[in-house]
Amino acid sequence: MGRGRVQLKRIENKVSRQVTFSKRRTGLLKKAHEISVLCDAEVALIVFSPKGKLFKYPTDSSGNGGDIPFRSDYGRGAARWLSQ
Secondary structure (H helix, E strand, O other), X not given: OOOOOOOOOOOOOHHHHHHHHHHHHXXXXXXXXXXXXXXXXXXXXXXXXXXXXXXXXXXXXXOOOOOXXXXXXXXXXXXXXXXX
């Protein structure tokens, strides 16, 4: 017997929401790495936390993702980051 479906709605409890974000972000980064290794694909993943921190996963030869810092505070949302 498999797991039931997760109802997609905002998690009201702040602590639970942060824990869920951290776990799912880790899983998403792992999947990005797996697809890049298994399929020899170039992958770029950008995730902004609720507090505006940037998390990214690039696949490039240098491993540094160009000029995007690994984890920085760009404020709330991608608009500010994309305008730079």
